[in-house]
Amino acid sequence: MKVKIFGAGSIGNHLTQASRRKGWDVTVVDIDPAALKRMKEEIYPKRYGSWDPQIKLMTPEEAPKGGFDVIMVGTPPPARLKVAMEALEGKPRVLQLEKPYFVPMLDESLKRENQEFMEKAKSLGIKVVVGYEYALGESAKKALDFISDKGFGKIRVLEVAVREEWSGALAAHPWLKGPADTYLGFWQKGGGALSEHSHAIHYWQHFASHLGLGTIDEVSASMRMVKDALLDYDELTYLNIKTDQSFTGTIVQDVVTDPPYLSLFIQREKAFVKWLRRSVPGKGNVETITYGKKDENGWLVTTEDIPVARPDDFYPEINHIADLLEEKVKIEDSPIRLEMGAHVTAVVTAAHESRLNNGKFIKVTKYAGYR
Ligand SMILES: NC(=O)c1ccc[n+]([C@@H]2O[C@H](COP(=O)([O-])OP(=O)(O)OC[C@H]3O[C@@H](n4cnc5c(N)ncnc54)[C@H](O)[C@@H]3O)[C@@H](O)[C@H]2O)c1
Incomplete structure (x- = not known):
């Protein structure tokens, strides 16, 4: 299974480790090269014992758009739907968005962004979940x-x-x-x-x-x-x-x-x-x-x-995504749809x-x- 994770920060590390535990092939993408370096040299080895050389680290320009079964968006909330819209272009089978799904939508333009994203995800038939x-x-x-x-x-x-x-x-x-x-x-x-x-x-x-x-x-x-x-x-x-x-x-x-x-x-x-x-x-x-x-x-x-243990919080979510991929669970029945x-x-x-x-x-x- 091939996974692309946007964001090499705190949650990006958790989702990467849980995906690697599942044996999935992981590419992590971050707009900030310092964040990619920090993931490899500090966060990941400190949290999980050592760096895993199988993990690929890339800037958005270097990373392929398509060819991933799962895309996850672990950026801060303001960037979420912009990155998610681009992620839909890559046609993953499952798209996971971190919580909160988006910023508070008091502004008309934010409501429109949300509406456009939901309609596009639905029309492409991509299964979308949010990281609760x-x-x-x-x-x-x-x-x-x-x-x-x-x-x-x-x-x-x-x-x-x-x-x-x-x-x-x-x-x-x-x-x-x-x-x-x-x-x-x-x-x-x-x-x-x-x-x-x-x-x-x-x-x-x-x-x-x-x-x-x-x-x-x-x-x-x-x-x-x-x-x-x-x-x-x-x-x-x-x-x-x-x-x-x-x-x-x-x-x-x-x-x-x-x-x-x-x-x-x-x-x-x-x-x-x-x-x-x-x-x-x-x-x-x-x-x-x-x-x-x-x-x-x-x-x-x-x-x-x-x-x-904190890493064990995310493994059930990865198993749930695997169940969605294998159609053991229907997206309509997912507690995190x-x-x-x-x-x-x-x-x-x-x-x-x-x-x-x-x-x-x-x-x-x-x-x-x-x-
Ligand atoms: N589900 C959970 O329990 C849980 C736990 C921690 C964080 N989160 C959520 O995850 C999100 C991120 O939190 P964090 O603590 O990891 O933040 P963070 O600041 O540690 O990391 C976010 C990373 O995203 C990168 N980024 C920003 N815009 C990007 C883009 N367009 N493309 C690629 N990378 C981009 C930043 O450079 C940064 O490295 C938040 O919404 C937070 O609430 C969820």
């Missing part, structure tokens, strides 16, 4: 399997939080001094808590879709902004959401909580599930699932710990509109192709 890998992890599947049992009664609560101080993202970029050096410090460039930690919106929607709770349709946002001469981003965002089936829920995302954690909580009448991901000293990342079941004797609560990723950006867009309108509930636009 947590939904593909083993623990997410276990939590969903458990709580899907209709015998547990009505769903009362669905809440998700991704609370992680900047240092996590910046530690993966030792060459940056702070968020002002990159898109991270600017909400309009796809930075800030809401876009950077949009895994939470995707996770919420993923569980809501599977539990028959509908699609996020309206959002009200409360954000704490950081705005000065150098920066303009939300550091703490609370979202109240309503689905098209009148289910209400909450999402919290921030770049201030330290130590960081990701969490999901679902309450049914006779069961609950809590999923918590955090870093445990000496053990690395651990995902803990707490299962609760209620019967005539009261609550029975059990827990399970699943350790997840384009429509899910684009809807997350639509929620982010509506949330910023809500912030600019004193927290008013704003309708979320459903973009072309969304089902």
Whole structure:
């Protein structure tokens, strides 16, 4: 299998390593020759032990356009759809775009760019996915399997939080001094808590879709902004959401909580599930699932710990792409299909509109192709 990955930064390295683990042939392309050098000499050997000489490193001019089964776009969000449009010309069978799918689309020209990309991808019949890998992890599947049992009664609560101080993202970029050096410090460039930690919106929607709770349709946002001469981003965002089936829920995302954690909580009448991901000293990342079941004797609560090394987050995504290539999974059934990723950006867009309108509930636009 031949793969081309745009972006030799933090995510480009993760996707390269996961693809090489799968035995795929990888070409990494970056507009910045210093980034290619840094990948080979610093990031890759430090993270994974040694450089892999099979990986090809090229500037866009040197790299062939076509002949790849899979193309992945791991650039910062503002460049995403421009690079993705060019990638479609290469006619890959699967196109993977990193999260967030795009910048908030408050501007007409950005909405048009999104529309054109979605229509072109659809007309060429290329399978497009967006890199919300947590939904593909083993623990997410276990939590969903458990709580899907209709015998547990009505769903009362669905809440998700991704609370992680900047240092996590910046530690993966030792060459940056702070968020002002990159898109991270600017909400309009796809930075800030809401876009950077949009895994939470995707996770919420993923569980809501599977539990028959509908699609996020309206959002009200409360954000704490950081705005000065150098920066303009939300550091703490609370979202109240309503689905098209009148289910209400909450999402919290921030770049201030330290130590960081990701969490999901679902309450049914006779069961609950809590999923918590955090870093445990000496053990690395651990995902803990707490299962609760209620019967005539009261609550029975059990827990399970699943350790997840960071590179293992991306391997299930590569396996999922392989399943799409081999048609073991249909794109319509993929938890990370384009429509899910684009809807997350639509929620982010509506949330910023809500912030600019004193927290008013704003309708979320459903973009072309969304089902
Ligand atoms: N799924 C995840 O868990 C996860 C993890 C980390 C980052 N990300 C996402 O990946 C994206 C990139 O983040 P990062 O931390 O790797 O950034 P980064 O700054 O480390 O790397 C981005 C690279 O893209 C290159 N680039 C920019 N424009 C390009 C173009 N037109 N063609 C080729 N290369 C180009 C830059 O030179 C840079 O080397 C962000 O959207 C981020 O949110 C996702």
